[in-house]
Amino acid sequence: MSPPAEIILEVDKLITSFETERGMLRAVDQVSFSVPRGKTVGIVGESGCGKSVTAMSIIRLLPQPAGRILGGQVRFKGIDLLRADDAEMQRVRGGDIGVIFQEPMTALNPVHRIGRQVAEVFRIHKKLSKRDAWDAATEMLQRVRIPDPATRMMDYPHQLSGGMRQRIVIALALACKPSLLIADEPTTALDVTVQAQILDLMKRLQDEIGMSIILITHDLGVIAETCDEVVVMYAGRVVERASAAALFEHPRHAYTRGLLESIPTLETPSKSLLKTIPGMVASLADHVHGCRFCQRMGRSAGASNERPQLAEVAPGHWVETCPLCSGEH
Amino acid sequence: MFDVQAPLLDVAELRVHFPVRGGLIPQHAGFVRAVDGVSLHIQAGETLGLVGESGCGKSTLGKAIVRLLKPTSGSIRLEGTDITGLSQRALRPLRRDFQMIFQDPAESLDPRMSVQAIIEEPFIIHGLGDRAERRKMVHELLDRVGLPASAGERYSFEFSGGQRQRIGIARALALKPKLIVCDEPVSALDVSVQSQILNLLVELQRDFGLSYLFIAHDLSVVKHVSDRVAVMYLGKLVELAPAETIYRDPRHAYTKALLSAIPSPDPKAKRAKILLDGDVPSPIDPPAGSAFGHRMSHPRYAESIGADLSLGQIAPGHWVAADPCCISNDDLAVLRHGAGLA
Secondary structure: OOOOOOEEEEEEEEEEEEEEOOEEEEEEEEEEEEEEOOOEEEEEOOOOOOHHHHHHHHOOOOOOOOEEEEEEEEEEOOEEHHHOOHHHHHHHEOOOEEEEOOOHHHHOOOOOOHHHHHHHHHHHHOOOOHHHHHHHHHHHHHHOOOOOHHHHOOOOHHHOOHHHHHHHHHHHHHOOOOOEEEEEOOOOOOOHHHHHHHHHHHHHHHHHHOOEEEEEEOOHHHHHHHOOEEEEEEOOEEEEEEEHHHHHHOOOOHHHHHHHHHOOOOOOOOOOOOOOOOOOOOOOOOOOOOOHHHHHOOOHHHOOOOOOOEEEEEOOEEEEOOOOOOOOO | OOOOOOOOEEEEEEEEEEEEEEOOOOEEEEEEEEEEEEEEEEOOOOEEEEEOOOOOOHHHHHHHHOOOOOOOEEEEEEOOEEOOOOOHHHHHHHHHHEEEEOOOHHHHOOOOOEHHHHHHHHHHHOOOOOHHHHHHHHHHHHHHOOOOHHHHHOEHHHOOHHHHHHHHHHHHHOOOOOEEEEEOOOOOOOHHHHHHHHHHHHHHHHHHOOEEEEEOOOHHHHHHHOOEEEEEEOOEEEEEEEHHHHHHOOOOHHHHHHHHOOOOOOOOOOOOOOOOOOOOOOOOOOOOOOHHHHHOOOOOHHHHOOOOOOEEEEEOOEEEEOOOOOOOHHHHHHHHHOOOOO
């Protein structure tokens, strides 16, 4: 084992709630994990399990006024982001923490030229002059391998393909050489061939800049290929946390196993019945104290018992201790 | 093409071109060659998978086959009947035999109709059964796709994505079709729900002898459900083979690139990826020669201009485009001289 890398981001017992017609819903319920320098941490789970809300809580971009952070700490390079003032957060966001969203079209302004949008980052964060910012932006487009960057600077977002737009968004996120990149489903809307290009690009730029990445995805294949560590979330909670190698080799939680077994791979016998996870992600409106996955499976352990705690079952391998869901098969 | 049994669906040289208008004073500016000379067939009880990047024309091909779009040329035969040029009125009695399932069930189900009304509509259009009989048939269908009978009184938006897809499947099944075109039926679903829907489709095929044209961009899913797989690039098929064969022994450069891009859920299986540059070129003004050769700036691209790039058989059931940029010289020799067919 190599010596433990410096921790760049530490999320500790984060709780985020949304005010809805059905009362306060805990979208993120005491989530803890850490991101070492230069490493990629994946967050995986089905839709509605709290992956994106976790990410948005870290950079404090929750929908207002419904979303509220109720507790916990987010320490980023010594700063407690949850208690930082707005000016500080604006410096961090887009500066030392870059963000990529799933749909590049919503992250780009349709009425401004690409060049202006990329240059703006340099103007705001690096205080560059107009001309210098424009040159820096052109160079950035080159680095994300956009062919003929000088011409593309004059284009509007709709004139580019989905893959090219996502490259622009990556250029925006990485303009200030951030220490941390948060990528929320960066390749979900793209074709596999373009996905492979984008993941390869992210990996190269990560090596160049030495940044850490939080990669949110529902695609376990993408996780296996890109992540060093994995956080599995279910119904707002972390049910398992481990190195990617350990997680895929020895998944301990029944939910993780369910996810892994339900995807067909090229080795799965054709037209054989796939394993399924019965039901669907639990509604956050049902207040469950016990194991939320037992509740989905209709097991009584979910109803009454107290909340299962994360326990370290092997070095660096954490799993929620429910007598029915955790354990080695 | 040497099949003893006549295929359920036989598509020959199908083209779907859309006129493009452009300029300050809109005028005819060319054609989008969305589907440009596709031939394929599907046997009864068989699943043909259709894969390719977005914009390659796979959805257009699916829609043209069920005649939601009018083909520009070519022919579509369903059990020997040519349906290519039939009017919508003449098609109506035949529509019972071919149905479609869409990617986004939220968009293909009318939010103002109850689930009962949605599934019952095909029976009304085709004048089947009275009120009580229809009700019974709807309940049977709901049961068959794994929904409770009480679902009939509710509205589609009250259901989750996976349940909505079940409603879409029930509607498609209502008239006991022979062929269902499934256009990205699971790509909007979470993996655990995706596996439920895939299992349902496989079971229904077994029970009713259905044929599927299964259009998807997830190659692992396509391999799982398909007997044969066709790979499409810029409006044309570039390779077609039994599912096992095409994944084990792809011959076309594009198929190889596509397969190598699939992320494998096994961290130890680090395969070499073939990274493609750029995107699918525009079908408005496609390259004169090999479209994929053009994208790869292949040295033999010039040779492909004017050459016959149609599919030929390199092994029984394994068809590949005779494209000098994209297949090996050995394969090319087999195709050009027609010799060496084992």
